[in-house]
Amino acid sequence: MNQILKVDNASFSYNGKEKIFEGINLEVNKSDVLCILGPNGTGKSTLIKCINGLLNLDSGNIFLNSTNISEMAKTDLAKMVGYIPQSHSSTFAFSVFDVVLMGRAPHLNVTSVPGRKDFKIADKAIESLGISYLKDKTYTEISGGEKQMVLLARVLAQEPKLLLLDEPTSHLDFGNQIRTLDVINRLSQNGLSIVMTSHYPDHAFLSSNKVAIMKDGGIMDIGEPESVVTEENMRKTYGIDVKVIDMDDSRKACIPMQIK
Amino acid sequence: MEKSEEMNRAKIGSITTTTALIVLPILLFLGSFMIGRYPVSPTDVLVAIGSVFVPIKTNLSPAVYTVVWDIRLPRIAAAMIVGAALSISGASFQGTFQNPLVSPDILGVSAGAGFGAAMAILLSFSTVMIQVTAFIFGLVAVSITYFFSRSFKGDTTLMMVLGGIAVGSLFSAFISCIKYVADPEDKLPEIVYWLMGSLSTVDTSSVVMIIIPVFIGFSVLLLVRWRLNVLSMGDEEAQSLGVNTEKLRLVVILCCTLLTSAAVSISGIIGWVGLVIPHMTRMIVGPDHRKLLPATISIGAVFLLLVDDVCRTATSIEIPLGILTAIIGAPFFIYLLKKGYEGWS
Numbered sequence: 001m002n003q004i005l006k007v008d009n010a011s012f013s014y015n016g017k018e019k020i021f022e023g024i025n026l027e028v029n030k031s032d033v034l035c036i037l038g039p040n041g042t043g044k045s046t047l048i049k050c051i052n053g054l055l056n057l058d059s060g061n062i063f064l065n066s067t068n069i070s071e072m073a074k075t076d077l078a079k080m081v082g083y084i085p086q087s088h089s090s091t092f093a094f095s096v097f098d099v100v101l102m103g104r105a106p107h108l109n110v111t112s113v114p115g116r117k118d119f120k121i122a123d124k125a126i127e128s129l130g131i132s133y134l135k136d137k138t139y140t141e142i143s144g145g146e147k148q149m150v151l152l153a154r155v156l157a158q159e160p161k162l163l164l165l166d167e168p169t170s171h172l173d174f175g176n177q178i179r180t181l182d183v184i185n186r187l188s189q190n191g192l193s194i195v196m197t198s199h200y201p202d203h204a205f206l207s208s209n210k211v212a213i214m215k216d217g218g219i220m221d222i223g224e225p226e227s228v229v230t231e232e233n234m235r236k237t238y239g240i241d242v243k244v245i246d247m248d249d250s251r252k253a254c255i256p257m258q259i260k
Numbered sequence: 261m262e263k264s265e266e267m268n269r270a271k272i273g274s275i276t277t278t279t280a281l282i283v284l285p286i287l288l289f290l291g292s293f294m295i296g297r298y299p300v301s302p303t304d305v306l307v308a309i310g311s312v313f314v315p316i317k318t319n320l321s322p323a324v325y326t327v328v329w330d331i332r333l334p335r336i337a338a339a340m341i342v343g344a345a346l347s348i349s350g351a352s353f354q355g356t357f358q359n360p361l362v363s364p365d366i367l368g369v370s371a372g373a374g375f376g377a378a379m380a381i382l383l384s385f386s387t388v389m390i391q392v393t394a395f396i397f398g399l400v401a402v403s404i405t406y407f408f409s410r411s412f413k414g415d416t417t418l419m420m421v422l423g424g425i426a427v428g429s430l431f432s433a434f435i436s437c438i439k440y441v442a443d444p445e446d447k448l449p450e451i452v453y454w455l456m457g458s459l460s461t462v463d464t465s466s467v468v469m470i471i472i473p474v475f476i477g478f479s480v481l482l483l484v485r486w487r488l489n490v491l492s493m494g495d496e497e498a499q500s501l502g503v504n505t506e507k508l509r510l511v512v513i514l515c516c517t518l519l520t521s522a523a524v525s526i527s528g529i530i531g532w533v534g535l536v537i538p539h540m541t542r543m544i545v546g547p548d549h550r551k552l553l554p555a556t557i558s559i560g561a562v563f564l565l566l567v568d569d570v571c572r573t574a575t576s577i578e579i580p581l582g583i584l585t586a587i588i589g590a591p592f593f594i595y596l597l598k599k600g601y602e603g604w605s
Contacts, residue, residue: 052500078502085496091358092492092547105490106502111483113550158501 002030003066004162004193005051010060012043012050020046021217024060028162028210033184033194035204035225038214039238044197045086047214048164051195052083064162078106082155086166088147089140096134096142096150100126103157118157125156129183145176152183163187165196169203181207201229201242201254213237229254277544281558285340288565292336295569298327330464335572336565338462341474342523343533343564347556349516350534351541352481355492355549356512357417364520364534367424367513371431372401373524378438378451390454391466391525395473398521401427406513417495417509457528457582459568470522477519481553484511488549530564530582532589537563539596 005028013019021043028034036044049055051062053069062069064080072080082103090099103125104118114122126135131149134142139150148168155163168184169177177200184207188194198204204211204225211229212222215237221228234242234254241257293305300308304320308328311318349364357366365371376397380390405427409420435455442448487508490498495505520534537560538552544559545551564581567588571579 049496054496054499074499074504075502078500081500083497083500085500088497090493091360092355092542094489094547098489098548099493102490102493102501105487105498108486110487110508113486 004028004030004032004064005195006063006066007047007051008061008063010047010050010062011058012046012055013058016058019058019217021214024214024219026212026219026222028193028195030161030193031188031191032210033188033196033208034210034212035208036195036197036212036214037199037201037204037229037237038197038220042214043217044214045166048083048166048195048197051162052081052164053077054083075106078158078160080160081162081164082158082160083164084148084151084155084166084168086170088151093138093140096131096137096139097122097126099139099150100153100157103154106158121159122153122157125153128156129153144171145173145179148172148176148180149183152180156187161193163192163194163196165194167197167199169198169200177203178206201234204229205252205254226252281555285558285561285565288562289336289340292339292565292569293328293332295573296327296332297573298323300324300327304328334462334464334467335459335568337467338459338526339565339568340561341467341470342459342527342530343537343560343562344557345474345477345519345523345560346530346534347537347541347560347563348478348481348553349519351538351549351552351556352488352512352516353534354538355488356509357421358492358494359421360539361535362421363531364516365428365524365529365531366421367405367517368401368427368431369398369517369520370524370529371428371435373398373521374455374529375401375431375434375438377454377525377528378435378442381451381454382438382442382447387461387463388465388469391469394525395470395521397431398524399517401431402513402517402521406510453580454528455582456580457530457585458571458578458580459527460572460578462526466526470526473518473522477515477522478557480511480515481519484508485549485553488512488553492547492549528580528582530585532585532593533560533564536589536593536596540592543596 005026007024007026010024011019011022024047026034036047038044046055050057053072053074056070064072064077069077100122101114101118104114104121108114108118126132129149129152131146131153134146134150139147142150165184168180172180181203184194184196208225210222211225213220213228213233220237221233229244229252231242231244234240243255243257244252245255247253290305294300294302304324305328307316307318308320308324310316346364350362353362353364353366354360373394377390377394380393385393405420405423408423408427409416412419439448439451442451487503490501490503491505491508498505524530538556541552541556541559545555564585567584568581571581571584
């Protein structure tokens with residue numbers, strides 16, 4: 001089945017006592033887009049960081065291409081997994097091209113500087129997202145939506161198999177949210193697997209073929225968007241009333257009910 | 261069409277900058293031989309230097325040789341090395357700690373070295389031993405800071421900076437103790453003068469002594485310079501790009517400590533250079549450490565040599581170098597702040 005990621009009975013705590021999450025099981029195949037929903041503070045971001053090797057599980061295992069990530073070298077992990085954090089800033093005013101070029105880090109050894117091949121890959125990544133006009137701009141001076149595209153370009157330059165996006169749409173305006181989801185769809189069509197967290201149940205309908213709802217440190221429900229993003233599940237998850245309606249034959253939409 | 265023209269102009273601009281960064285230090289290096297109380301003409305400088313390497317007959321007086329080789333060369337070399345060492349350390353630290361306000365003595369190296377020197381002066385050590393002691397205590401201070409920060413769980417970078425401040429003021433207090441007990445007729449002025457920073461006691465042996473640590477520091481920092489870009493984006497991000505941030509940071513700290521300790525051991529405490537030069541360089545070549553680190557070497561060397569030239573010739577008694585760098589550095593820093601330049605928003 002071309003399995004890329006398998007999370008097996010994973011649990012994590014920061015201090016060894018209070019579990020952030022427990023007994024998490026997930027599978028992601030090639031070209032899958034898995035959207036993780038859930039209220040603030042349920043450990044969605046923490047789970048993403050564990051998959052990325054930034055944090056270590058208390059128990060359970062994470063497999064990438066059937067290899068346990070705890071046995072992988074950090075550089076090998078970085079060749080497989082790309083990660084875009086929730087919020088991002090840079091202290092120094094790097095050019096957009098320099099930022100994208102950083103995606104080549106796992107492919108270069110410690111003492112080398114990027115060469116012509118790396119420049120080409122970075123250029124290609126920039127072009128594929130249609131942001132060539134940003135190439136020579138200063139990263140700290142472009143808009144939030146543009147930054148998001150630049151980080152996506154960087155992660156493409158990294159040439160991973162799996163993309164982890166922590167709330168990729170959270171700081172973006174309406175148009176840029178949809179444009180980001182559009183890019184996510186295109187990337188998955190090209191064979192990338194994607195795991196993202198989101199606060200918008202609608203985004204699951206727009207871009208995902210799998211949805212997981214995390215609540216109280218566990219997975220409450222997982223499956224196809226149509227069967228997971230239901231009126232009942234949304235009430236249980238967020239404590240609000242929503243209406244899930246059919247937009248047309250192919251898509252549903254999730255709309256909050258009137259505020260009392 | 262317009263685009264390629266713009267690119268050409270950018271290219272020509274960067275070539276001009278590169279040429280200037282290479283040629284300026286060389287010109288200033290040669291020019292500085294001519295400055296001083298004993299006048300030496302440009303041809304005499306070239307002949308005095310050249311005749312050692314190529315066997316040419318000269319009728320230069322031995323005094324010229326002494327001035328060029330034994331007095332001015334060590335001093336010029338020391339000024340350039342110290343300037344370059346402090347500047348590249350400052351730039352590397354600012355990148356590593358993702359903080360543009362960090363200077364090379366943030367981890368306590370200057371205070372440690374100052375304490376070592378003060379103690380050595382109090383115990384009437386020789387000039388060489390004063391330098392060695394200063395060097396060692398510079399390393400000791402940073403080691404204390406480093407291991408202190410490692411004993412904490414969580415944000416070690418922040419703990420390192422805070423620890424450095426604590427260790428720095430601890431050693432400053434030790435320096436005060438030594439000053440308090442030092443003989444005010446004899447030892448105290450010497451300690452105070454050392455702490456002000458000056459290159460007036462530098463001779464060939466002190467320059468030779470620091471060559472190895474300086475060479476190691478420069479080479480390793482230059483080798484990892486692109487990784488510093490990635491590290492400057494923050495630990496989590498660098499790790500997700502496969503960078504071993506702990507190890508890389510340790511390497512950078514080691515190199516910068518070697519460089520700063522070596523510099524401080526022969527020059528005393530010279531402030532501001534390591535803070536201001538990296539910013540100045542970033543304005544010229546941008547924040548990319550691939551260009552930034554080599555450029556800070558050049559600009560740092562030129563800056564400190566210029567200031568030292570002024571120090572030893574402007575007035576009849578020498579102005580301590582550390583005073584002048586602060587007098588130039590502090591207003592310049594305020595000017596940068598006022599300009600609110602893009603590098604540190």
